[in-house]
Amino acid sequence: MRITCMKRIIKNKNIIGTILLFLVLQFNNMALAGEKEKFNAGEMIVEHISDAYEWHIVTVGETHVSIPLPVILIYNGEFKTFCSSNFNHGTTSYQDFKISEEAAHKGKIVHISKDARGKEIEDENLPYDFSITKNVMSLFISVFLILLLFLTISRSYKKRGMASPKGFASLLEPIILFVRDDIAKSSIGEKKYERYLPFLLTVFFFIFLNNLLGLVPFFPGGVNLTGNIAITLTLAVFTFLITSFSANKAYWKHVINAPGVPWWLKLPIPLMPIVEIVGLFTKPFVLMVRLFANITAGHIIALGFISLIFIFGEMNVALGYGVSVVSVIFYVFMGLLELLVAFIQAYVFTLLSALYFGMAIEEHHKEH
Numbered sequence: 001m002r003i004t005c006m007k008r009i010i011k012n013k014n015i016i017g018t019i020l021l022f023l024v025l026q027f028n029n030m031a032l033a034g035e036k037e038k039f040n041a042g043e044m045i046v047e048h049i050s051d052a053y054e055w056h057i058v059t060v061g062e063t064h065v066s067i068p069l070p071v072i073l074i075y076n077g078e079f080k081t082f083c084s085s086n087f088n089h090g091t092t093s094y095q096d097f098k099i100s101e102e103a104a105h106k107g108k109i110v111h112i113s114k115d116a117r118g119k120e121i122e123d124e125n126l127p128y129d130f131s132i133t134k135n136v137m138s139l140f141i142s143v144f145l146i147l148l149l150f151l152t153i154s155r156s157y158k159k160r161g162m163a164s165p166k167g168f169a170s171l172l173e174p175i176i177l178f179v180r181d182d183i184a185k186s187s188i189g190e191k192k193y194e195r196y197l198p199f200l201l202t203v204f205f206f207i208f209l210n211n212l213l214g215l216v217p218f219f220p221g222g223v224n225l226t227g228n229i230a231i232t233l234t235l236a237v238f239t240f241l242i243t244s245f246s247a248n249k250a251y252w253k254h255v256i257n258a259p260g261v262p263w264w265l266k267l268p269i270p271l272m273p274i275v276e277i278v279g280l281f282t283k284p285f286v287l288m289v290r291l292f293a294n295i296t297a298g299h300i301i302a303l304g305f306i307s308l309i310f311i312f313g314e315m316n317v318a319l320g321y322g323v324s325v326v327s328v329i330f331y332v333f334m335g336l337l338e339l340l341v342a343f344i345q346a347y348v349f350t351l352l353s354a355l356y357f358g359m360a361i362e363e364h365h366k367e368h
Helices: 003-009 015-027 041-049 134-160 168-188 197-213 229-246 249-256 271-315 317-361
Strands: 054-060 063-068 070-075 078-083 097-099 109-114 120-122
Touching: 041 271, 054 134, 070 097, 070 109, 134 168, 134 197, 134 229, 168 197, 168 317, 197 229, 197 317, 229 271, 229 317, 249 271, 249 317, 271 317
Parallel strands: none
Antiparallel strands: 054 063, 070 078, 097 109, 109 120
16 A cells, blocks of 8 residues: 555544554555655644645545535635635646645645746735635534534423433533533622623533544544634634623723832833733733644644654564554554543633633722
8 A cells, every 4th residue: 555545544633543544554565665655744744734625534545535615716806716626636726726835825725827838837916715624614513513512402401491401411511510610600700600601601612522523533523623723813812802891990900000019110111011911912822822732732743653653664664563553552542632631621711711701800899
């Protein structure tokens, strides 16, 4: 079996895929060292954690089975829409557009023109890209699943009442109560937590569900959605906006003129107010980076263990077989660990958001 095929097999980071990979390695006599195409671990890992214009399912021999997604572009005032299958997995151009392989715009759709010799040249001006990529499609699927799940739970409560939940309601009720009692109430207060509870529940289950879907080996899973910086940025911006618009006068007074701080830290240079204002933006920044970095790092570490099989296999086939046993064991361990991380990251993001809300609406009484 060719290395290109094996790279596609390990593209979906999951325990089942790893076991299948291990079996293929054991029962197929691959001459890795003699292959023309050299295995590139960095390229494989980046390909896995990056977005794409199609949803790859499986590779059978040299045939790539994938779900094409709609491409929506605006270039020079013209609206263009077509299916991503016209790119033929990124190998061909269509309607003067192609997926760039250049370092500057690698993986993005660019407009091309031809010089006098007929050679394709990428234009510097990128089209406005509103395409439904793999990450966007995964976002739609996760939102649909969350709505379906909680609308079903809502109907169950309406029929049976709050005292006797059934089905998904009985499964998720302990988690909902955990978010309400141990996160919202304890951080915001019993009098005002209900105002923020819908957002906190939405954020918690959105992150938790997408973390779990990232571990699923088959469609609609296997997407690194919560490891995408744009997704974590959006969640952090919502937390920042809710905190800012909910804040009372006492909160802003402590930001501009913090009590108990020596006057020489405020005048003539407003050092402490500057620090406090910077802190307003560093809080959501930390939220964004923490979720993005932890999820992405877990993917990279797990795929790094699998890459060792091919790296050592190119040196010596027997050495690749030996390393595969250790790599698979560590890979399975990382998969189990990420199940825990999926919950912890959802909990941490929700807890910090609730703490920010609580600090913004806290009443500060004058000391006598």
